[in-house]
Amino acid sequence: xxxxxxxxxxxxxxxxxxxxxxxxxxxxxxxxxxxxxxxxxxxxxxxxxxxxxxxxxxxxxxxxxxxxxxxxxxxxxxxx
Amino acid sequence: xxxxxxxxxxxxxxxxxxxxxxxxxxxxxxxxxxxxxxxxxxxxxxxxxxxxxxxxxxxxxxxxxxxxxxxxxxxxxxxxxxxxxxxxxxxxxxxxxxxxxxxxxxxxxxxxxxxxxxxxxxxxxxxxxxxxxxxxxxxxxxxxxxxxxxxxxxxxxxxxxxxxxxxxxxxxxxxxxxxxxxxxxxxxxxxxxxxxxxxxxxxxxxxxxxxxxxxxxxxxxxxxxxxxxxxxxxxxxxxxxxxxxx
Amino acid sequence: xxxxxxxxxxxxxxxxxxxxxxxxxxxxxxxxxxxxxxxxxxxxxxxxxxxxxxxxxxxxxxxxxxxxxxxxxxxxxxxxxxxxxxxxxxxxxxxxxxxxxxxxxxxxxxxxxxxxxxxx
Numbered sequence: 545x546x547x548x549x550x551x552x553x554x555x556x557x558x559x560x561x562x563x564x565x566x567x568x569x570x571x572x573x574x575x576x577x578x579x580x581x582x583x584x585x586x587x588x589x590x591x592x593x594x595x596x597x598x599x600x601x602x603x604x605x606x607x608x609x610x611x612x613x614x615x616x617x618x619x620x621x622x623x624x
Numbered sequence: 625x626x627x628x629x630x631x632x633x634x635x636x637x638x639x640x641x642x643x644x645x646x647x648x649x650x651x652x653x654x655x656x657x658x659x660x661x662x663x664x665x666x667x668x669x670x671x672x673x674x675x676x677x678x679x680x681x682x683x684x685x686x687x688x689x690x691x692x693x694x695x696x697x698x699x700x701x702x703x704x705x706x707x708x709x710x711x712x713x714x715x716x717x718x719x720x721x722x723x724x725x726x727x728x729x730x731x732x733x734x735x736x737x738x739x740x741x742x743x744x745x746x747x748x749x750x751x752x753x754x755x756x757x758x759x760x761x762x763x764x765x766x767x768x769x770x771x772x773x774x775x776x777x778x779x780x781x782x783x784x785x786x787x788x789x790x791x792x793x794x795x796x797x798x799x800x801x802x803x804x805x806x807x808x809x810x811x812x813x814x815x816x817x818x819x820x821x822x823x824x825x826x827x828x829x830x831x832x833x834x835x836x837x838x839x840x841x842x843x844x845x846x847x848x849x850x851x852x853x854x855x856x857x858x859x860x861x862x863x864x865x866x867x868x869x870x
Numbered sequence: 871x872x873x874x875x876x877x878x879x880x881x882x883x884x885x886x887x888x889x890x891x892x893x894x895x896x897x898x899x900x901x902x903x904x905x906x907x908x909x910x911x912x913x914x915x916x917x918x919x920x921x922x923x924x925x926x927x928x929x930x931x932x933x934x935x936x937x938x939x940x941x942x943x944x945x946x947x948x949x950x951x952x953x954x955x956x957x958x959x960x961x962x963x964x965x966x967x968x969x970x971x972x973x974x975x976x977x978x979x980x981x982x983x984x985x986x987x988x989x990x
Contacts, residue, residue: 571901594915612964
């Protein structure tokens, strides 16, 4: 029972930090942590099918798509 | 990029959401007839009782381990998704197809240069691609015996092609991906129509006399999961190719 | 333990909704939409949880004997397809965000259209 309380605290704290922070790259990385913690919560609810699907899609593919868009949107770099 | 907003708007939004949240919590726990979800409701009071006992078509049938039943998958979530509620799954396949169609229409197609990959990624890429293919193949082949199935298998197979795209190796062309997606989509519906002519109802299992727990059990379930896995993998790989035009 | 699951998923939904209402950067609004989606999927699966329940997979003859201690498999089947459709919707929203950046030349939602863009 204590494990579910600890993982719930990590998830909620991570979600609050994602929304408040100003740097976009930090927000994308912490969003990946929130998705992984929700996959562990699915396992604690005795649902291993859903946990595998959420880990593969949420932590893998959605984060990759966000990083691709971040590179296309932030165009200003220092001239060399 | 900074985004700033005034403190007053934050506090007002927070208070409104807090009040609404307490109200929704009190309403969501109640299931009607005075029973709350946080009391212990056993599955005999729910719809899942018929799926767990596998007696949907015939009210009194029971089954043993190693015997035959009306649906011989050992994973009960798989038998709900692919056998008892297959219609919802095919509608999900259609919705995913329309979403990817809209995506391919909206994204701007411009030419970008691909940055040369580093040495570690260049060396490890073929091993990673083979490993991802094997793991994805294992997941959908054993979909009816252990957790997994077709949907995460499609996601895992598509990361194999993602690794290829990131290092500049074009292992499969975009045209053949579209052909794979079209063929698997048509096969799902044509198997359903064939089973209508063979047994009398749409999507009914027509491979009988299997045993629960074998590798070759489950009737049409591994075939459907394989087709769904390849369709999802082809669609997700199309997304990566569109983001990385050269 | 059902209380912990329902409370945490509801609070995740409302944190995401707060993010959609008060942020100005379009990419952060899309991240908040994804947090709402995660919270909804957690809420659906937590409605099927039973205290001290076991996984709904048959492994031998004894798991057929205690069938009424299994967790409800129907919400898990519905959430499995919902996660994949959420991915498709996120990809579509990101494509629209890239289009917005090209026409308005800024990623904030209060940008004006008067300036000439220089293209990406």
